[in-house]
Amino acid sequence: MAGPMMSTGPHHQVPLTQAQMAQQQQAAAMQVEMAKRRSRKPTDKNLPDNIDECTIGEMGPKYRELRDFERRLDATMTRKRLDIVDSVNRSVKRWKTLRIWVSNTTEDQQWQNNDLNVPAFDFSSNLEPTYRIKIEGRLLDDDDDDLDKEDAVDEADEDKMDEDGANAKSKASKAPKYRLSHFFKALTVDFPANRKGIDQSMEWKKPERTGPSTNLPASADFDELIFKRSGDENMHIVINLTRHEDPERYAVEPALADIVDKTEATRQEIVMAVWDYIKFMGLQEDEEKRNFRCDDLLKKAFNIETGSIPLLYNYITPQLKPLPAVKLPYTIRVDEEFHKDAKPTVYDIRVAVDDPLKEKMVTFLNNPGYASMLKEVASLDDQLATIVQAIHVSKSKHAFLSSLSEDPATFVKDWLSSQKRDLDIIMGESIRGSGEYATTGDEWRMGGKDSVWNTINAKESVTMMLAKQPHAPR
Template sequence: MDGPKGTKKRKLLDKSIPNVILQTPEFAQDSKMYQELLEMERKLDWTMMRKRVEVQDALGRTPTTTRTLRIFLSHTVSGQLWQNTSGEAPPQPNFETGEGMPAWQFKIEGRLLEVPNSRHREKVPQRKFSTMIKRMVVELDRDPQLYADNNIVEWPQAPGHNNPVLDGFTVRRTGDTPTKIRVVMHLEHFPEQYRVLPELGTVLGIKEGSRIEVIQTLWNYIKLQGLQDKVDRRQIRADDKLRPIFGSELVLFQRLPELVNRFLAPPEPVLLHYMLNPGSPPPDRPQAWDVEVKMEDAALKHKMAVTVSASKESSQTLLKLDEEIALLAQSLHNSHMKKTFLESFAKEPAQFIQTWLESQSRDLESILGSGPTEGQTLRQEELKRSEFFQLPWVEEAVAITEGVRLAAPKIQP
């Protein structure tokens, strides 16, 4: 009876060879090499599985890295007196449209620098400059009597998914007087960074970090100083440095995050100063500043994801090779059994057949579920009623056998 259509063919995965073959002198060297390869493969599979699990666990915790953000400040001018090289009188400015009025444009751009010592560029797309800024304020130091309005430009990052994705910002204004520009930039870090107040920062030796980093540093200090209570491990005993911070002698372990939050403040913004002089040609090269930004390590996350999810083709190739090795090992095992069978038969044919028949009889008794005596009785009854003895050649065989027996010389007592 055929099995269900969904039943899959059983695959052989046992790649071991019989110990008798391993101990055979002519196969000793090859067998040893094969066993060493199997042992190496088991160790490699175990190591790869353990590393894959570690990578999967690391993927649950988003990897972070510190990258360098290079910020460029530059400006261009238009309609200035020094740009009129024709010698003619400049046209009258149109105050409604702004045409003919001296003006300037202040540009703020930024990009991430490549990771040093990296052989290949990252395949993941680079983040835009605006996605790395939480809030930015541009302050223009101009005469309030001439330019009373629009001296402060603020760019707050829009909430949700409405954030504009830009490579830079441009501030356009009219005027021909030198202007001092101050840029206040709050960066978008991941994880979010905080400034540690001096009361706690002096004790822990850190000035800035994420909330988890500060809590971990405080816990390391507690363990290093042995401040955890010996009896109740949930309680922390304050020393002379932590007593002003805790406000008591004993503090429960679960209150540490609450206490740390009291000494965390927003990080200091990035301050950039720029001098814009419309009365002279702008510099050929923009001014640049490098700042560090903590962000998600997308390249490492991509590499870990590729490592965990092996390609389908490579997995199928490895499975096919394992099946071929298992089939060869099974074929070797079958050949050894056949060789043993034929050698035993060639050595003593009669005794071998008798032993083999007894073995088959015992197997039949086991299949029928009978004991030794019952099986013997059942076997005799089956032989007596068997159609085997009704075959046409049985009479001839009995006659020949009896003839041989009678013709044999009798031994006198």
């Protein structure tokens, strides 16, 4: 069954009420009035020509020096602000040291179960020997980078080092810092083949954020990781740490590394490096700047003769590989001799963190006082333009009176003639090609700054004609 038929033509609009029509008319009138005010608003802040001839002192040169200084200051502030915006958008990183301690403890080993209860005549034990592996990491401060290795510290200094470590941890707890799990998205431990066929491998993956919350779950925010396994023999393991970076860095293939001069970089850094190489070597096409020619290095990297700059991302993608995992070899010790004076194995890894100045730069860009300062500067500019306009008027009056004082009769005659001609032009009564003030001379066809069309009278006439409201047709 066919559905109801709907009209495809334009629908009739609901007629407006008298109040709505009056409101629209009032809004339109307000817009016209605001446009008029903006058109009459003075904007010129330059002093009139030859102002130095009719002023006392060095007012003109000093004002022009201030104007020049203002232009240079505005340019410098704008450039610096754009540099800060660029730094924030480029996510500048800073390299720091992440120190990782790897250690293990033992439980129920054979040498730990020698204290049997002889009167009980129970010489057997059902406890299985185990060990616990602890992986702990801490981001070193700038003043901690020169710490001595723990295996080089004398036994007499151990108490002092423990006290310093406690103070450092308490200091770190007061100031929020990056935790171990922040720098890695996965952690695996490779064990040697077990003779009993038991899989002892361990794997951790960082869970993803769910929902709008920015807080990570406890399983993804920690400074140390501890896990337990069974065993009574020393063995070699390898701890694999997969980096978590934003933006992600990649390992660059050798052919592309010869161009960008980097073995590890982000995708954006590689694109910018290739673009800089193309500009430096002058490989852009003369007619089409978006295209470029490939020299020997680019041919070797991209395997093309010519390329397009918008497709650089596609060219470099096959040359990027994920960074290999950070491998930390460690030997699990369960013997009594080692645990009499057990010491952890220490590794230092370079990690990238956000520049500490980034937060301050973001605060600077989002400062609410900046908008109010711009409003204040705009208000001062308006006042300055009004004062300069008054100076222009005073300069015109001065020129008028000076010319009148030199030859009053000739000046009045020329002035009346000029006023009559301007009035005829404004009223539309001037006849082209006839009359005393006919507009047939070369002066009316000549343009440029010295023509009659660039005079104050012509500008005022055009302004009056544009501001004149047209009469509604009857």
